[in-house]
Amino acid sequence: MSARYISGPQLARLLGEPPRERPRYVALARAVRELVLSGGLPPRMRLPAERDLAAALGVSRTTVTAAYDRLRAEGYVESRQGAGSWTALPAADRPAPHRAVGRLGPLGSADERPDEDLIDLGCAAPAAPSCLAEAAAEAMAELPRHSTGHGYEPTGLAVLREAIAARYTELGAPTRPDQIVVTTGAQQAISLLAHVLVTPGDAVLIERPTYPHALEALRRCGGRLVPVGVGEGWDLELVAASMRQAAARLAYLIPDFQNPTGHLLDDAGRAALVAAARSADALLIVDESFSELSLDPAAPRPRPVAAHDTGGRVISIGSASKLMWGGLRIGWIRAGAPLVRRLIAARASVDLASPVLEQLVAWRLLERIEQVRAERAQELTRSRDALAGALRELLPEWEFTLPRGGMSLWVRLEAPVATPVAERAWRHGVRVVPGPVFGVDGVLEDCLRLPYVLPPQTLRTAVERLAGAHARTQTSPLARPLPAYV
Template identity: 50%
Template sequence: MTSVLHGRQLARLLGRWDAGRGIPDYVALATAVRGLLNDGRLALGLRLPAERELATALGISRTTVTAGYRLLRESGHVTSRRGAGSWTTMPGGARVGAAGIWSPSTTPDMIDLGRAALDAPPELTVAAAEALTDLPRYLGDAGYHPVGLIELRTAVADGYTRRGLPTSPEQIMITSGVQNALDLAVRLLVPVGQPVLVESPTYPNALVGFAARRSRMLTYGLDDAGWDGELLLDNLRQNRPRVAYLIPEFQNPTGHLMPQPLRERLPAAAHSAGTDLIIDESFVDLALDVEEMPLPVASFDRHARVLTIGGMSKTYWGGLRIGWVRAAAPVVQRLAAVRVGVDMSGPVLDQLVAARLLAHASSVVEARRVRLRRQRDVLMAALRERLPEWRFRVPAGGVTLWLELDAPISSPLCRAVERYGIRLAPGPRFGMDGTMERFLRMPFTLPERDLLEAVDRMVEARGDLDAPYPRGYDTPALVA
């Protein structure tokens, strides 16, 4: 069944859609709707409000809405059928991109800063060759291993033990990436419609996962310093969410690192509130300026309230779809029972490659840190020189800068930079209800030359926003 967007809902998402554009209202309306598609705040296949209803909600003439919808049909962002209404669609020649949003099928000159991910390390080729020698051992059975291969579970468990959290293979379940780990945890822990607590800002795909369960999302806002411990713990006690999803290690997108005193108090507070903690450690290996990492949150769990999820996407390679859950052994078995109804088990060969690659962890991680530290510093220097009005704090790890812009222009800026061959993720993608227009996430995972070129093009795009509207509509390269 097609979801229906009502006029008042679209009006709220559009916000000040006609402010200061200097162009006809119908063009501004169409451009603003495309912007919502670009940053993922409007889904494909969503039925738009009727022209009269939207005109009433926006306080404009129906003629303006009719003309705006006509432009959207011409650009391929809306399809209409008499008697059935209008719904959001995809322009021709687009596909589902790796970032979970729609992108053009051919963009050879695009500098893609929408994805906070690295290319594969050279050790991956070696690990893949080594894994082929391991494969014959598994060819004699059906190949289904719902909790994962024992050698990979052992390697992951050993990694936790080295970090000061004793872990056995029975406490590890291998999944098809971190997103799969989160999905399984949510399926197990969160009944439909129950409240969940998320940080603001947070990882966009986590919001999508909770929304799929029709969860009632509560937010805890991070500040410049990260988490206010007392406020976070009070939030748990007062709201008693079923689950709290937190990213303590180099939080995505802000880069904050949760201090150990708060980690020590979190599990007990969660237990008192009847809350389970889903702790996302996707970036835990990517410490750049930290002398000693704090202990994992699960180190202080006395009541089996903490499910830790992690994986190989950020440190190693996103194309190797390997994630995991660390939890109490009985919880792992319950997760396996849930998984059987979703995807049975992960690919055997991928898990063998992952186990071999983890044997090269020290060399891979150190090389990643050196590279990211260098690219981060180059990007920060360029931003300070070319865009001094923008503010950011230096992240001690992870792969992103969380930029505070000089005005609430994140979404229009991301639309503007596409004309210059840059793809960015605007601030509203990391929050709820269209907030965070003053913020922008910028990863430093690309080579220095691409980062410098990106900043130069962003300077030009920023200037376009202050100038009279310079041109007609250009078809966006990115639609959701």
């Protein structure tokens, strides 16, 4: 049985108000089942003893006993005499593994859905900002100054590292240029860190849901993933407890407009997160790829997580691809000097350096960062509101919280049908990514990620097609799960 456990008060906090429906045990069982399916409670987590949960909820022990019995009968709880009870997932609710695809559809056949009219909601990345051409022209003019040497700068061009360090310092985390390593996108940054910091069998704390390609990088290095649910936000007490119980020495988190939920962790939460890592003797990999994407650029923003760190526990990842353009494959890592040296040594087996011209373009765009942020906020707000409005009109049973930044709505469906809806959506001409791709253990089947990076009218058309796909799923369920994501 898993060593991870949740106390009575912690589970009561996740469950919220005591069930008012009758019989109470049915309502309690349903609430626990929903937590398992939504990722709030990971499978194989030990549940509190019946009397402890009853006391925390203010209900009778008989109610909790009956709820546990019902969950056991449904396959969501397993028990062993003398060992207690822990969460489980029935075999029927474990979807087939997902695999990545390129231009082909989720069924693997290029002719099942013509690409010409396909609306791609599988990619949360916008088109280039209006100032890209100007920045690129300036970068070309600058290039001769850098072309007389060999062009290999494993840590990145000095001008770009200085600009990135200055931005961190401006936001409240004093940073030197020698703490920055420029990478070929944030994905390379994640992969490099996983390669250097994870050995097979290491426990790595992750959010559920989270960025799926980070999961792949951590798995490739043999990391044992320890998920903690992100529902309406982070339960930092549960995060801290999970770090301790799993003996996690590394955690990967996205506190800035979290991908895919859009949640933003405040300053108090960031301080608590660093304190939890300190207590567990763990390192934090903090993905800040969306940190500049507030839909109100003038609104107060929390400081970077690194601003709360005095012991070198926080490793920050940034990217030009989300704010600037997906075609600009420039990312970076902010870390202490000893780790920077290890990263540079490890990088030699992957690539020798990031492209000089792209680094110069990123540098010039960083000089225009407030202009780009304002442009992005205006475009994304318009598209977000159009997407939200269309969903409320055409799919009112789907629920979501309107994010204050980022690029996606995390939508909860009325039933665990995300995979068949995504399959039907492909046939109706829209690509969407179902919830299980963003987690482990086959949960999140009642969720979809819907980016709002496309024009408002295109998003309206996409929702119309989704409504048709959803209706077909209700009347004629598909026999097999969707095996793809992009």
